[in-house]
Amino acid sequence: MPNEETPKTDTTVSGLGRVQLQFTPSGTDVRVPPGVTVFDAASWNGLAIDSTCGGHGTCKKCKIQVIEGEVPVSRLDIRAFSPEQLEDGWRLACVARANGNLKVDVPPLSTRPKAATVGVGRQVILRPAVQKRYVELVEPTLHDQRPDIDRLRDAMEDLEFEADLSVLKTLPTVLRKNDFKVTAVVVNEALIAVEPGDTSAQNYAIGIDLGTTTVVATLLDLVTGTPMAVKSMLNKQQPFGADVISRISATMMDPQAAGLMQTAGLATLNELIAEVCTEAEISADQVYEIAIAGNATMVEILLGVDPEPVGVAPFITAAQKWPVFTAAEVGIELLPSARVFLFPAFGAYVGGDIVAGVLATGMDRDKRVRLLIDVGTNCEIVLSNGDQILTTAAPAGPAFEAASIACGMRAADGAIEVVQVTDEGIQLGVIGDATPVGICGSGLVDAVYVLHKAKLIDDSGRFVTDEDALKIAPHLASRLLTREAGDRIFVLHWDGEEPTVYLSQRDVRELQFAKASIATGWRLLLEEVGLVDDDVQQVLLAGSFGSYLSPTSAIGIGLVPKLPVMRIVSAGNVAGEGAKMVLLSSTERSGATTLLDEVDYVELSDRPDFNDKFFLELALPS
């Protein structure tokens, strides 16, 4: 990508390996990697092409006409079109691969598929993996002795599936008790339920952001594409440690811990599931799929895999991609045959939550140079430049969670989350407008930023002497105290004579270590693709911490590259958004898997230059 200083006009640099698709009559113009189907290219860009089969080439509804460019005739095209139509460029969009530039005409839809806006402003066409079909079967006779399952299969010719044992067990009874009028539920290629009568209007799935700290469940109506209920709660594994490393350590110390944590994780999920179902007034048996985006450790613990190898060098996961499981085998309390989709992971410390985040932010479909940073104890960083996507993990330590901070606390009532310096002194933003009782991560970043800006903290991170303080900022100098053992603090709040909330010298150091780790991470990724800070066009801050963090402070302490503040964007719960996307769209789901081939994982811990760079990053930007 060109520097802003030296713009390059050669567009092939950023479009390397992309082909251009022009859609008429919409006029939509998109660039995609060669080999992508016309259907997916359209769908990714919110352009609807008719389809009922989920892209298996069986419904033959996704007809398009290639006006310019070449698309070879496929085996399925021959069945769908006459020789004249083929000659005129008619093809099925789901098998038509764009290997060169194309101009494609999309006929008006016979049935208008719905689109939903999810992720970071992304439009996805509703094409869920869960498909419900109401069928009225012809009753068997001596001249038509097709087995029950074949009778059902024949009535849904556009879907291919294998039936679960649970379905086969009840099928004869369900069919006969309901005059052969039933609704079949197919997820991908599995028949997971056959319900009495017509239930096709009730079709639900749950997306889970399985965080180390917080778990969020969103119940989606797959018919309309809208969320019906959202609930979150603290992960019940909290007592085993605040971050993944302490959770893994717990399993190494106590052989029972892994099992207890698995139980706690499942209890969290199942409680949330019950809550969203209750709120939406549906039964958990009507939820046919659950998509879980979590880091590698959370996923392994949930499945009952020993996570120890994730926690110790060389940091190895059991699997990068997981098979599809049933709710019953994982222990999730839904319809037992409901399917569980687990996001694949880029690496041991860049997990499925980040894959979901890359999907939700469309980092693979943007030509800009963008950074996605999920700030936390383990900080995940993704860099994309339109040609390449790199990712890494930076061990930031617990500073941002405020766990190792003298007056640190969670972002709860009484936590200082904003600190500003005014002419009179300091101004605090406190959660819940309460009396300050501690400081949370965003307040810590603010405090260090404003005190460094006020020159009470020097570039090396040290509090200046009392003498200098009086000279530099007399209205703040009285807050700088030296305590027993020579420890210096900056008082944010007094209760009477007693300093109750303060920033210690050690706190500043903790934050410096954390931000240095993260900055080393993104700077090394930029180096890998030959870019510098100024090339970055957008920084997406993921997760709840990202939402609270002041972009000015983040830039100010060097946590993110020095960009115009507008380009530092809080992206919210991108993991949860990604989970919703894969439930709403099979196309997006296959996109998530494709990402594994497109994204390169960079391991920092074995880089010889890591330490040198890290120490350089410790300083606060002057």
Add this chain to the structure above:
Amino acid sequence: MPNEETPKTDTTVSGLGRVQLQFTPSGTDVRVPPGVTVFDAASWNGLAIDSTCGGHGTCKKCKIQVIEGEVPVSRLDIRAFSPEQLEDGWRLACVARANGNLKVDVPPLSTRPKAATVGVGRQVILRPAVQKRYVELVEPTLHDQRPDIDRLRDAMEDLEFEADLSVLKTLPTVLRKNDFKVTAVVVNEALIAVEPGDTSAQNYAIGIDLGTTTVVATLLDLVTGTPMAVKSMLNKQQPFGADVISRISATMMDPQAAGLMQTAGLATLNELIAEVCTEAEISADQVYEIAIAGNATMVEILLGVDPEPVGVAPFITAAQKWPVFTAAEVGIELLPSARVFLFPAFGAYVGGDIVAGVLATGMDRDKRVRLLIDVGTNCEIVLSNGDQILTTAAPAGPAFEAASIACGMRAADGAIEVVQVTDEGIQLGVIGDATPVGICGSGLVDAVYVLHKAKLIDDSGRFVTDEDALKIAPHLASRLLTREAGDRIFVLHWDGEEPTVYLSQRDVRELQFAKASIATGWRLLLEEVGLVDDDVQQVLLAGSFGSYLSPTSAIGIGLVPKLPVMRIVSAGNVAGEGAKMVLLSSTERSGATTLLDEVDYVELSDRPDFNDKFFLELALPS
């Protein structure tokens, strides 16, 4: 097929739609349907071609050279051979399809695969679905962070698989506790176990003949292809009825019966499994697959499917083909992830046991006109003539099981199983050389045959008058008695003055009905393909009853076509043999599924001519 009277010389009649393959240097010459792979054609005929991947085209070991004829170059061939080799006719046998006559050179084997003789004299090349691989993996480093499952996958490149959750759960621990030296167990495309160290020499499977009356289990050593232990026991569902119809009726009368029968069926299987494992001194955890051949009702009850629709017109099964289940989900006590292969069925009354029987007898690979008859309450009949295979079920009723016979009993100690007429009187063969206490099915057939031959029973099945009896056979006439209510009996055994074992007029009628039903069945099948009795070149009598039945008597009462006695062959437990075959050979297993497309099921119960033909068959052949 030609009549014996009018032999036709045009061999294309019997070879219709077959291609010829000539193998060098063995000189083997085979005819197979077009489209069959060279690998399968060789394997079916006991000719070994090297392979380790089970025919997935990945091991690239099955190299052959096409000397005459055309085989197009496949995508896989391009990867396996140089352009010069392709020019010289080198191909991979597993993807080389014979669409015309071929002459093929098979190179000497690098590793000699074993062959086993199973079924009715069939040779199968050992190529089990279960594959065990001992691997020594390179330990991970920071430069090689492949997830555990990918590390394992990369070490077995010739196998493609998805891992069970149970395997993923323990994989990190098993690998690290055993210095990354483990044995992987793959069944088809599923990784079902990873065991410590090298266990590749222990590889077992169990074949089950799941009969309504008797269940037989055979434990197979898949490394050598030899049976290690065979055990049989009465099906514990016996108390619910002797035949499938009474078992289904039980479920209709008592809503608990189906569940109780499922439990009883599983108990039978699990007891047998424990017995064969004990005898072979292995653990049930070392059994990786079980193949079950049973009729549709037995299979549905075992799986917990409501069998009622099988029992009432129009006789509908839940499924014809079953997915592969795990032992745990079915309730079979083996390694929980062991796979359960259930034979598919031709129809509601020609089930998986008969598919196994057709496979074991090679009826699909023989140019002769052959009948396979499994005599029982429900009698299954299969006719093949080298071009077509037809099958039907004849409701024979309980006569052969001797359940509705006055002095009927099971083939147990004291049962008369052979009846002969001598100059002095009659001679009885009694099981266990004991005092006769009853008569079993084969004794019944014998008795009716010899008395009809002695003219004490006329062609219509009636006992002659006492007057005529004295004239015709004075040495037997005293055995013919008239009892109260005018009921006539022929005494086979007296205890003192008391006739204790006898044949009643009603018994003769029962047998006539049974044999008429069966004879109508095979005669209608013959008619369907334009053949007559004399065209039949072999009759295979399946099942244990088939082993005891005297061919002479069977011909004599018209149960089977009138052939030279040598051509009536007892085929034994063909269902069990078929079950063994599919465990030993993946090729045979795919053959079993292919049979469903090759065999046409003929429903007799709705044929308008059935009744007329049935009444014609009631008479005993004069």
